Amino acid sequence: MVRAIRERGVKVRIITPGKDTDHAMTRGASRRLYGDLLEAGAQIYEYQPTMIHCKTLVIDGKWSVVGTTNFDNRSFGLNDEVNLAAFGEGLAARIAEDFRRDVAESKLVTYEQWKRRPVFERAHEFFGWLLERQQ
Secondary structure, eight states: OHHHHHHHOOOOEEEEEOSOOSOHHHHHHHHTTHHHHHHHTOEEEEEOSSOOOOEEEEETTTEEEEESOOSSHHHHHTSOOOEEEEEOHHHHHHHHHHHHHHHHTEEEEOHHHHHTOOHHHHHHHHHHHHHHTTO
8 A cells, every 4th residue: 555655646545443442452553554654645544433343445436345354464364254346436435425424533643643652552562463473
């Protein structure tokens, strides 16, 4: 994604779970990866009202992907995950509208905020990374 942003000017907007999640360690391990994306120009939002678990993707207002797969090696290679990819402007528009509503209830994370995260949070990210390496 970083290469796509930098080399082709792809606009990347991501919503991730906020503090209300069922997997705090996974959230911490994921947050450590924000830096490269944010620095490249991606917009990352953390959903605030409650836990969010949906995985959706809209490409150029025409392609949509909806499913259970997380964007990590465990989901791609080990877990029994499934996605639906569909071509159609109607479905893409509906998913994009849902995304816009969710962004309205999310907090934007800036690169500067991410760099200034507390030491405790960084330690939590490190332990999540150690567990991730055990896959």
